[in-house]
Amino acid sequence: MPKETDYLKKLYPLALELQKIAPWNDIYERELFGIKVPGSEEPLFASVMGSTGEFLAVSFYEGVDAAHQFLRIQEDPVESDPMDVLLIPHLMVSFEQPQYMEPEDIDRLKALGYSVRKNSRLPVFKEVVPGCIHVLPETDKLAQLEPLIEQVINVASRVGRQEFAWIEHVPEGLNGLVRVPDGRAKSGWRDDNKKFELKPAPAIPPLSKKQVKPFNQLPRNNIVLQVGMVLVPSPIGDKHPPYFPFLLMLVEKESGYVLTPEMMTPHPNVKEMFAKSGERLIEFLTRQKVHPVEIEYRSARLQPVLEAAFKHTSVTLRKVQWMSAFDDAAESMINHMIGGR
Structure with a gap:
């Protein structure tokens, strides 16, 4: 079974390629699109942050309900608290300066031979468990990050040459672009337009x-x-x-x-x-x-x-x-x- 280091050896070069493309120059945070990772029950939904140049990152919201919660925050900021995003399960790759990184993140980079310079922005992989501080994803989540980042690179490389129907709320739930595996396609993936029904939350029984x-x-x-x-x-x-x-x-x-x-x-x-x-x-x-x-x-x-x-x-x-x-x-x-x- 691959170890944490085996995944990081693949993910760091991929993340640096993503950083070079700079998708935040062309895609806004609320322009979500789905990515159906093989083996996952629901797509993860990518959100590119950094259009203002302050915090550069891509988040991957885990499932339809998570994407719905994120869009609700974007659509109604008055009703939401900025901290509400910490209540949504998601993976993230961010690009941070060393002075803002955790020591263990710097150690991982150095262990794989990467230079850590004062003014550089380096990739950091995170998992946000709702209500908890971010942690390095477990190996099963690290495995998901590889195709997720690859598909962000794919979509970002086509923005400007192609129109996309980003994920949005519709009466039935959500609708929009999802990247799905397709063995017949040259890249192994294709664009699809999908609708997702929102499952009602379990009813809370009233106090007697x-x-x-x-x-x-x-x-x-x-x-x-x-x-x-x-x-x-x-x-x-x-x-x-x-x-x-x-x-x-x-x-x-x-x-x-x-x-x-x-x-x-x-x-x-x-x-x-x-x-x-x-x-x-x-x-x-x-x-x-x-x-x-x-x-x-x-x-x-x-x-x-x-x-x-x-x-x-x-x-x-x-x-x-x-x-x-x-x-x-x-x-x-x-x-x-x-x-x-």
């Missing part, structure tokens, strides 16, 4: 009347709360991969007062963390003896969670675009936790 009874027995407070989940950009390393803690924050809209935030972790996974957050919220409010008349939220991820948690209560849920009290409180809280000002 018995579970919310202690909350419902509290006297109602004439207050409106704003709720959200905040990623703390300070990873914790007691599990593998190291993960980012999350704060389930409640802020009083009028005063900006922060109720003590609940700390949550993305283990075993982010979806389960969000699914549990509704019950945690009810329990917290019950302990604090707070029964608001209304809760505002912005995140689409929280909508089904809140609806399930508060279905058998009198609390009004309201989806809003702007939560200034929450945003100010979250920024202050994060700066305090990571030593900012």
